[in-house]
Amino acid sequence: MRQQRRWLTALAVGALAVMGAAAPAAAVGPDRLPITVANQSGRAEQVYVHVLGTNLATGRLGWVDAGGTFRQWPAGSNPPSPAPDSAIAGPSNGGAVTVQVPRGFSGRIYFSFGQRLPFSLTPDGLVQPAPWAGGDPTRDILFDWSELTYNDDGLWLNSSQVDMFAVPHSVSVTGASGQTRTTGRLVANGRQQIIDALRADPAWARSVVTRADGTVLRVLAPGKAASAGLLSATYLDGYIASAWNAYTSRTLTVQPFGDRPEVRYTGRTSGTTMRFTDTSGREVAAFQRPSSSDVWGCDGALHAPNDQVVGPIARTLCAALFRGTLGTSTTEPVLDAAQFYRSTPPNVYGRVVHEAMVDKRAYAFAFDDVGAFESLVHDRDPRSARVDLTPFTGGTTTDPGTPTTPTGQALVSRWNGKCLDVPGGTFTAGSRVQMWECNGTAAQRWRAVGGALRVGPDQCLDAAWGGTTNGTPVQIATCSGNAAQQWLLTAAGDLRNPQSNRCLDIADWNGADGARLHLWDCAGTANQRWTRA
Known part of the structure; x- marks a missing residue:
């Protein structure tokens, strides 16, 4: 889960790995980063903000006060003692409050409606809110949180639905260039x-938690709902067994690194154990068949150590089981989101949380970043950030950067006059782009928005898996604002991806319809030259 142990690793290290970024040589961004919490919720209650986490320089736990100073928690006791009041008065409906977060901090921004969140301390540190547990003091409070890390490598900020979905909110970061990246917006x-989708399914209905006054406080993620007795503890067991056994007769290939497709492991099941070998045939990992709890938490039999072999395989397996692609796939991770959440029984929570997002990105489980489907924004040189508490009812139906009509321009090869095209005009994440005779359809209409090239309702031109090497395939993926989706059309006509410093290239000088595109060293050759039309 994205708890304290993941604040330091997943947000700081994992985000770099996903985007293939190299750490800058020196600190950038202000010493204290302004993060604005804005309230468009439509609710009248007083909002309180708590900024809690870890000082990365000392490893100490504490909170950030209204002035941006990190304050270490005092010693706790058994039974737990009340923590100092860490609340910052938040914005009223229609207003905004800015908090200052010092560089070298990793943690959470909590926001609660109607009352402060009560925290307590043990000798081991802070007791985190656990409203799914009986007797927890936050049980009847409407609240939620975002997660962040701000260090010398920049800001990572994400919304989270790993434990629950409660308060609709989006997260944004604005960099030194003035570009703003946003994710987490809900559809109208x-x-x-x-809430309605889960209530309509008898197996999931009790995961919707309502206060005595009728307020829906939260929808519990499946692991938390199961631990509270609100979802069958064995809900996924039948599917897991079927998926696991599918590889007794065929091989599963795992390619855990998007920027290193040559790294692959092959797995076969014997009994209840799936064993993986590397390309030399050496066994490198073995996993016992997991339980439903292991899949919901990406732990237990699927524990992912912070290494370069077992952990990445475990992450990929957990993502495949949570999304329901394991058992029918031969290669993981599956990158076509249209294939997700089709297993029997279905993972309703994972499906409906993603469907409700404008950009279809969410953190519905700990490793939703496998394949870059997570609701995360990052900037290496941030200047400000935002958390917007968005309407509980109503809302936006489209990303503000996405026109509702097929506008935009064609991207035409100066070499052969063909156009950059989405095959079949099917805007499915993971579809590899091609060259095709120019026809003026929506599949060839590219919109330059914030450094990205958008096409269709919500897709962007994307270097697959954040790859930066020669030969990295170029595809479409749900727009996220990450560096793999940034493109610069130079005056010379090169379409350059700044993250990799490589150019969009027609592979193998193929002049036919259907020719594929990839990244390649910018050489100024005709198959790398483009114009808008």
Whole structure:
């Protein structure tokens, strides 16, 4: 889960790995980063903000006060003693409050409605809110949180639905260039859409938690719902067994690194154990068949150590089981989101949380970043950030950067006059782009928005898996604002991806319809030259 142990690793290290970024040589961004919490929720209650986490320089736990100073928690006791009041008065409906977060901090921004969150301390540190547990003091409070890490490598900020979905909110970061990246926006009435879908399924209905006054406080993620007795503890067991056994007769290939497709492991099941070998045939990992709890938490039999072999395989297996692609796939991870959440029984929570997001990105489980489907924004040189508490009812139906009509321009090869095209005009994440005779359809209409090239309702031109090497395939993926989706059309006509410093290239000088595109060293050759039309 994305708890304290993951604040330091997943947000700081994992985000770099996903985007293939190299750490800058020196600190950038202000010493204290302004993060604005804005309230468009439509609710009248007083909002309180708590910024809690870890000082990365000392490893100490504490909170950030209204002035941006990190304050270490005092010693706790058994039974737990009340923690100092860490609340910052938040914005009223229609207002905004800015908090300052010092560089070298990793943690959470909590926001609660109606009352401060009560925290307590043990000798081991802070007791985190656990409203799914009986008797927890936050049980009847409407609250939620975002997660962040701010260090010398920049800012990582994400919304989280790993434990629950409660308060609709989006996260944004603005860099030194003035570009703003945003994720986490819900479609119109998205919160109610999630609630209604789960209530309609008898197996999931009790995961919707309602206060005595009728307020829906939260929808519990499946692991938390199961631990509270609100979802069958064995809900996924039948599917897991079937998926696991599928590889007794065929091989599963795992390619855990998007920027290193040559790294692959092959797995076969014997009994209840799936064993993986590397390309030399040496066994490198073995996993016992997991339980439903192991899949919901990406732990237990699927524990992912912070290494370069077992951990990446475990992450990929957990993502495949959570999304329901394991058993029918031969290669993981599957990158076509249209294939997700089709297993029997279905993972309704994972499906409806993603469906309710404008950009279809969410953190519905700990490793939703496998394949870059997570609701994360990052900037190496941030200047400000935002958390927007968005409407509980109503809301936006489209990303503001996405026109509702097929506008945009064609990207035409100066070499052969063909156009950059989405095959079949099917805007499915993971579809590899091609060259095709120019026809003026929506599949060839590219919109330059914030450094990205958008096509269709919500897709962007993307270097697959954040790859930066020669030969990295170029595809479309749900727009996220990450560096793999940034492109610069130079005056010379090169379409350059700044993250890799490589150019969009027609592979193998193929002049036919259907020719594929990839990244390659910028050489100024005709198959790398483009114009808008």
